[in-house]
Amino acid sequence: MTDHKITIAIDGFSSTGKSTVAKQLAKELSYVYVDTGAMYRAITLYAMRKKYITKDTFDEESLIKDLPSLNLKFAFEASRGFAAIYLNDENIEDEVRTLEVSQYVSRVAAVSKVRAKLVSQQQLMGLEKGVVMDGRDIGTVVFPNAELKIFMTATAEERAKRRFKEMKEKGQEVSYDEVLKNVEERDHLDTTREDSPLVKADDAIEIDNSSLTLEEQFNTLLNIANDVIAKPN
Numbered sequence: 302m303t304d305h306k307i308t309i310a311i312d313g314f315s316s317t318g319k320s321t322v323a324k325q326l327a328k329e330l331s332y333v334y335v336d337t338g339a340m341y342r343a344i345t346l347y348a349m350r351k352k353y354i355t356k357d358t359f360d361e362e363s364l365i366k367d368l369p370s371l372n373l374k375f376a377f378e379a380s381r382g383f384a385a386i387y388l389n390d391e392n393i394e395d396e397v398r399t400l401e402v403s404q405y406v407s408r409v410a411a412v413s414k415v416r417a418k419l420v421s422q423q424q425l426m427g428l429e430k431g432v433v434m435d436g437r438d439i440g441t442v443v444f445p446n447a448e449l450k451i452f453m454t455a456t457a458e459e460r461a462k463r464r465f466k467e468m469k470e471k472g473q474e475v476s477y478d479e480v481l482k483n484v485e486e487r488d489h490l491d492t493t494r495e496d497s498p499l500v501k502a503d504d505a506i507e508i509d510n511s512s513l514t515l516e517e518q519f520n521t522l523l524n525i526a527n528d529v530i531a532k533p534n
């Protein structure tokens with residue numbers, strides 16, 4: 302029974318606090334945490350540096366050509382308490398969190414060849430179960446057979462408020478209106494793209510955390526996870 306590891310898929314809109322609770326759960330259960338959004342952000346940062354993507358243009362073909370040479374990995378960093386994302390051995394954890402990357406990432410994440418590469422890497426990372434993975438398509442595409450699927454929601458205003466606070470704390474120069482606009486634009490692009498749009502899996506448990514504290518949210522999810530883990534496989 303103690304070896305009964307499961308796969309926990311956490312999907313939902315941007316800035317719903319998926320990664321916060323996913324990290325807490327992974328730590329509590331001694332599972333591996335995988336932030337799939339960071340992987341899409343890493344490819345986006347690469348495309349921005351190469352000027353393949355700008356405000357008005359997107360050279361998808363050049364990006365697709367370079368995909369085989371892009372090596373993504375996570376490595377645990379004690380000072381952060383979680384694994385940071387690396388692109389070709391460069392730690393880009395801070396750089397992928399800027400508003401600029403957030404403004405481009407949904408366009409890059411809509412490219413099927415980008416998704417195919419990242420989905421297969423994610424499936425390998427979760428092969429042995431004991432994983433908490435958060436993203437947009439984890440319960441629908443990456444692990445359709447996950448034992449536990451969570452779908453997180455909260456109002457756009459609440460999410461923008463949280464994201465704004467987080468960015469300010471990191472010293473980033475942004476306005477609340479810019480952040481709200483980005484949240485709304487990404488909701489639209491992520492839910493309307495052709496390949497793997499953000500949708501709630503039929504068997505996912507929906508949690509609206511607009512009025513939950515972090516502690517309430519964590520306890521709710523931990524109880525649900527422990528119930529699933531305790532069930533015989």
Ligand code: DC
Pocket residue numbers: 315316337338339341342406407410435436437438439487491
């Ligand atoms: O979770 P995040 O905000 O860091 O994700 C950044 C973007 O990446 C998000 O707007 C949509 C995309 N994404 C995706 O399409 N599929 C995933 N599994 C994770 C993220």
